Amino acid sequence: MITTYHRPQTLEEALTLLTQPDTVPLGGGTLLSKPTTDSVAVVDLQRLGLDSLRAAGGELQIGATCTLQALLESEHCPAALKTALKLEAPLNIRNAATVAGALVASDGRSTFASMLLAMDAKIEFIENRQSKIVNCGEFILTRPNGLITSITIPLKVKTAFEFVSKTPADKPIVCAALVQWNSGRARLTLGGYGESPLLALDGTEADGLETAARNAYHEANDAWASAEYRMDVAAALSKRCLESLA
Numbered sequence: 133m134i135t136t137y138h139r140p141q142t143l144e145e146a147l148t149l150l151t152q153p154d155t156v157p158l159g160g161g162t163l164l165s166k167p168t169t170d171s172v173a174v175v176d177l178q179r180l181g182l183d184s185l186r187a188a189g190g191e192l193q194i195g196a197t198c199t200l201q202a203l204l205e206s207e208h209c210p211a212a213l214k215t216a217l218k219l220e221a222p223l224n225i226r227n228a229a230t231v232a233g234a235l236v237a238s239d240g241r242s243t244f245a246s247m248l249l250a251m252d253a254k255i256e257f258i259e260n261r262q263s264k265i266v267n268c269g270e271f272i273l274t275r276p277n278g279l280i281t282s283i284t285i286p287l288k289v290k291t292a293f294e295f296v297s298k299t300p301a302d303k304p305i306v307c308a309a310l311v312q313w314n315s316g317r318a319r320l321t322l323g324g325y326g327e328s329p330l331l332a333l334d335g336t337e338a339d340g341l342e343t344a345a346r347n348a349y350h351e352a353n354d355a356w357a358s359a360e361y362r363m364d365v366a367a368a369l370s371k372r373c374l375e376s377l378a
């Protein structure tokens with residue numbers, strides 16, 4: 133339950149407020165506003181001007197408080213990321229939820245985090261007053277406590293996203309995201325299971341994708357699907373990704 137609400141006007145003010153105990157950043161508030169028994173103080177980031185989208189030097193810098201829907205509607209948003217964003221949450225939630233809030237709240241079923249991981253997105257955040265940049269893989273593994281200020285994705289890449297879910301609008305049981313750089317480097321990630329999306333392959337060529345996908349999900353067993361099913365689907369989706377890279 134939110135018991136204290138702050139709306140700082142500057143980043144400096146926000147950072148000072150965030151040093152107080154039990155105080156966390158508020159993005160869109162779609163998760164933080166859910167009823168819980170814990171008391172929490174929130175620092176609303178909406179006045180800090182962190183919602184811009186800047187395309188430069190072959191990259192897109194997405195401000196931390198940019199909403200999922202604003203990113204989806206951007207001319208710079210790659211088609212595969214658009215598909216992943218549509219599956220992340222319904223329209224009303226996408227209109228409020230921020231990219232940073234969605235990443236922090238993400239689990240293995242997050243299509244948005246699966247795509248960010250495949251794109252090797254860079255996460256910029258401030259921790260103990262120090263600015264840091266880590267790649268998405270390190271971020272979702274270590275889940276640092278700092279204030280995210282932006283997420284940067286590459287634009288001069290080919291991307292693909294494929295998924296299987298119970299209905300077209302459901303969160304996928306398995307999704308695969310593939311990104312290929314001009315150098316030939318390819319990254320394949322899988323989502324739909326566990327605490328975080330998995331990196332199945334990061335190599336100089338896209339050879340062995342299906343085997344890598346199959347191997348990555350050999351223990352992906354839960355109430356939604358067996359590991360055997362997920363291994364077969366992951367292999368099929370990774371093949372489809374390779375065929376649909378654009």
Ligand SMILES: Cc1cc2nc3c(=O)[nH]c(=O)nc-3n(C[C@H](O)[C@H](O)[C@H](O)COP(=O)(O)OP(=O)(O)OC[C@H]3O[C@@H](n4cnc5c(N)ncnc54)[C@H](O)[C@@H]3O)c2cc1C
Pocket residue numbers: 156157158159160161162163164165166177196197220221222225228229230231232233234235236237238242277278279280281
């Ligand atoms: C009715 C409803 C339906 C939903 N449906 C779905 C769904 O279908 N699929 C789904 O995946 N999720 C769903 N959600 C969950 C929600 O959409 C996501 O968790 C959302 O993306 C969180 O984004 P936010 O900006 O609203 O985060 P907030 O609620 O503001 O914050 C979430 C977390 O991120 C942290 N945070 C926010 N901004 C920053 C920052 N800049 N730096 C560091 N930490 C930060 C907060 O402190 C908090 O821990 C739903 C929520 C609601 C209320």
